[in-house]
Amino acid sequence: MVYKAPLDGMAKVVTVSVTLMFAASTFLLVASYSTSKHIADLLSVALIFCIYFGACLFRPVKYVVGPEAIVIRRPISNITIKRSHIVSVERIENSLTPMGFRLFGVGGLFGYFGKFVYYKIGSVDLYSTNKSNQVLIRFSGHKQIVLSPENPEQFIRQIAP
Helix, strand or coil: CEEECCCCHHHHHHHHHHHHHHHHHHHHHHHHHHHHCCHHHHHHHHHHHHHHHHHHHCCCCEEEECCCEEEEECCCCCEEEEHHHEEEEEECCHHHCCCEEEEEEEEECCEEEEEEEECCCEEEEEEECCHHHCEEEEECCCCEEEECCCCHHHHHHHHCC
């Protein structure tokens, strides 16, 4: 079964704001380069494109649940999780994830994904787009991931061990 991964309101605001900011910065840097010829202007434009399109390419788009695996679909480099390694699945409230920090990842541009550490649940790999629909999946070996399918209750019923 396929579960969509729609953006929540905050991710939409961050994505639109960052898109406008990057577009304006790119325009100003290109205009600056045309008069100054500083290579730093072009390098800045290249960095902006790498950050923006990197986030776009690695964002979760949907989750596909099959009989043996869950696939996190992304524009590039899908992630496959074997269902046989799942120990537990539970819905988590937004109140469990506000206190923590990002080790490496994205915190709003096209969603929330990467390596995060939360004080109440510990270290997780986050592949989320909506903080209201988050599901915590625990695996053998103490690995944890957080997903945000469009219908979290049905998702939990389908993958629970």
